[in-house]
Amino acid sequence: MNIQRNWVTPVTAGAFLLSAVTGVLIFFHIDSGANKFVHEWLSWILLGGALLHTAANFAGLKLHLRTRRGQALVGAFAVALVLSFIPLGGGSSEPPFMAPVRALGEANLSTLAQVAQVSPAQLRDRLGKAGVHVDSDQQTLAELVGPDARRQMKVLGSVFKPVE
Numbered sequence: 001m002n003i004q005r006n007w008v009t010p011v012t013a014g015a016f017l018l019s020a021v022t023g024v025l026i027f028f029h030i031d032s033g034a035n036k037f038v039h040e041w042l043s044w045i046l047l048g049g050a051l052l053h054t055a056a057n058f059a060g061l062k063l064h065l066r067t068r069r070g071q072a073l074v075g076a077f078a079v080a081l082v083l084s085f086i087p088l089g090g091g092s093s094e095p096p097f098m099a100p101v102r103a104l105g106e107a108n109l110s111t112l113a114q115v116a117q118v119s120p121a122q123l124r125d126r127l128g129k130a131g132v133h134v135d136s137d138q139q140t141l142a143e144l145v146g147p148d149a150r151r152q153m154k155v156l157g158s159v160f161k162p163v164e
Contacts, residue, residue: 001055003052003055003056004056005053005056005057008049008052008053008056009053011045011049011052012046012049012050012052012053015042015043015045015046015049016046016049018038018039018042018045018046019039019042019043019046022035022036022038022039023039026039098149101149101152101153101156102149104141104152104156105140105141105142105149105152105156106140106141106142107140107141108137108138108139108140109123109124109127109134109136109137109138109139109140109141110137110138112141112159113137116159116160118159120137123159124137126158126159126161127144127155127158127159129158130154130155130158130159132144132145132155141155141156
């Protein structure tokens with residue numbers, strides 16, 4: 001297969017620029033809009049471009065890997081990759097906001113209404129609009145929508161959404 005460098009190199013460079021900028025924005029928590037989505041999904045273009053670029057320049061890569069410097073650099077990144085799989089410990093793997101989400105999900109609806117600063121009737125109405133059927137104010141959100149934290153957060157978003 002004859003890989004054309006005149007398009008592989010610009011694709012790789014452009015995808016690297018996209019991934020680098022969105023990665024820096026995400027790292028410093030100043031990302032907005034679709035940055036995270038673009039970073040995660042369009043990085044596949046970087047991966048494909050890098051693989052094709054490596055294939056197109058394989059002869060040069062083999063020359064670099066014959067030198068101590070080339071071997072040391074590739075080896076250092078291989079070691080970094082292996083080390084990245086070691087669990088660091090010292091805490092749970094879930095984000096810090098999950099503890100309050102879990103607590104709200106386990107609170108009965110009367111308590112949840114107080115936290116949301118609405119009446120139980122208003123809470124039942126908001127839950128109904130979110131597609132959640134309530135039988136009793138003693139039920140919990142986890143009982144109503146199940147253990148899925150994403151589903152609970154989505155419903156909590158409708159509960160705490162200001163009335164317009």
